[in-house]
Amino acid sequence: xxxxxxxxxxxxxxxxxxxxxxxxxxxxxxxxxxxxxxxxxxxxxxxxxxxxxxxxxxxxxxxxxxxxxxxxxxxxxxxxxxxxxxxxxxxxxxxxxxxxxxxxxxxxxxxxxxxxxxxxxx
Amino acid sequence: xxxxxxxxxxxxxxxxxxxxxxxxxxxxxxxxxxxxxxxxxxxxxxxxxxxxxxxxxxxxxxxxxxxxxxxxxxxxxxxxxxxxxxxxxxxxxxxxxxxxxxxxxxxxxxxxxxxxxxxxxxxxxxxxxxxxxxxxxxxxxxxxxxxxxxxxxxxxxxxxxxxxxxxxxxxxxxxxxxxxxxxxxxxxxxxxxxxxxxxxxxxxxxxxxxxxxxxxxxxxxxxxxxxxxxxxxxxxxxxxxxxxxxxxxxx
Numbered sequence: 456x457x458x459x460x461x462x463x464x465x466x467x468x469x470x471x472x473x474x475x476x477x478x479x480x481x482x483x484x485x486x487x488x489x490x491x492x493x494x495x496x497x498x499x500x501x502x503x504x505x506x507x508x509x510x511x512x513x514x515x516x517x518x519x520x521x522x523x524x525x526x527x528x529x530x531x532x533x534x535x536x537x538x539x540x541x542x543x544x545x546x547x548x549x550x551x552x553x554x555x556x557x558x559x560x561x562x563x564x565x566x567x568x569x570x571x572x573x574x575x576x577x
Numbered sequence: 578x579x580x581x582x583x584x585x586x587x588x589x590x591x592x593x594x595x596x597x598x599x600x601x602x603x604x605x606x607x608x609x610x611x612x613x614x615x616x617x618x619x620x621x622x623x624x625x626x627x628x629x630x631x632x633x634x635x636x637x638x639x640x641x642x643x644x645x646x647x648x649x650x651x652x653x654x655x656x657x658x659x660x661x662x663x664x665x666x667x668x669x670x671x672x673x674x675x676x677x678x679x680x681x682x683x684x685x686x687x688x689x690x691x692x693x694x695x696x697x698x699x700x701x702x703x704x705x706x707x708x709x710x711x712x713x714x715x716x717x718x719x720x721x722x723x724x725x726x727x728x729x730x731x732x733x734x735x736x737x738x739x740x741x742x743x744x745x746x747x748x749x750x751x752x753x754x755x756x757x758x759x760x761x762x763x764x765x766x767x768x769x770x771x772x773x774x775x776x777x778x779x780x781x782x783x784x785x786x787x788x789x790x791x792x793x794x795x796x797x798x799x800x801x802x803x804x805x806x807x808x809x810x811x812x813x814x815x816x817x818x819x820x821x822x823x824x825x826x827x828x
Contacts (some may be wrong), residue, residue: 481658486610487610487611487612488610509612510610510611510612511612512723515719516719516723519716519719520612520613520616521714522613522712523612523615523619524612524615528617570737
């Protein structure tokens with residue numbers, strides 16, 4: 456009899472195998488489970504910020520482990536946990552075109568606006 | 578309940594928490610992987626906090642003749658009233674999970690009742706502990722499912738832990754004179770009520786996790802009179818070592 460958890464685990468293993476085939480350089484699977492990235496919102500309305508990562512075998516375990524590592528001291532009001540292999544990263548060394556600041560094109564930088572005094576978190 | 582009985586009541590509950598906290602602390606650096614190691618220690622820390630609050634209050638009710646530290650570190654085996662279940666060793670990860678899961682249900686029900694009492698200190702302790710315990714139950718029942726419904730080996734190991742620990746569950750709903758006093762004052766649920774709560778929770782979770790409740794009807798008894806399994810003596814020897822070897826040592 457194959458029940459919920461087993462099914463979920465099988466499904467994850469399959470996904471991980473596919474991911475391994477897709478990118479050989481990024482190996483997130485070891486005996487501690489998959490790698491997940493943790494994002495925490497320190498106050499309502501603020502953006503979620505990357506806090507660190509945890510190992511876990513599924514979503515429920517991932518949020519619990521993240522809670523035990525990162526939110527026991529009142530660090531946040533909200534939390535996202537994302538499978539590390541779901542994040543598409545750009546390599547700064549090879550993809551300079553993503554990051555060139557275009558300093559010679561001043562009109563691209565919104566430096567001519569004055570911020571009203573009341574605005575925080577900008 | 579008069580002060581002396583209420584103090585005894587707090588010591589019992591504090592003892593459950595203290596002894597479990599020590600068992601959990603033994604897992605430090607021995608968890609199956611880093612995240613779970615931290616999670617298990619956090620459960621222990623929560624329990625230690627509850628034990629401290631309860632023993633401080635018990636000492637105060639006694640009239641401050643002893644401190645909470647005296648209660649924790651200067652009593653011997655026969656003076657402890659923790660359930661035998663709480664002192665059972667960390668034989669393997671499944672034993673830890675089953676022991677803590679049963680106790681998390683017991684504490685949840687206990688604190689739910691205590692949160693309503695007309696005693697600000699106790700209801701305050703209970704309200705804070707309830708938040709912690711609802712997380713304990715969530716984390717532990719996840720492992721009950723995961724191990725019970727995992728591989729053949731994990732299933733066999735957790736079923737073994739259930740079989741070995743089952744005889745200690747009877748104490749969780751046993752009643753003596755102090756329990757009856759506490760029930761009269763609405764400080765504790767009736768034994769029958771506790772039993773039906775535990776059985777309903779465990780039966781439902783075990784069905785989901787493909788685990789079976791053992792048929793055996795033998796249940797241990799005695800911790801309310803200070804009778805324990807052989808494990809408590811060894812646990813106390815380690816836990817109380819510093820205060821026994823260097824009385825009144827502080828840092």
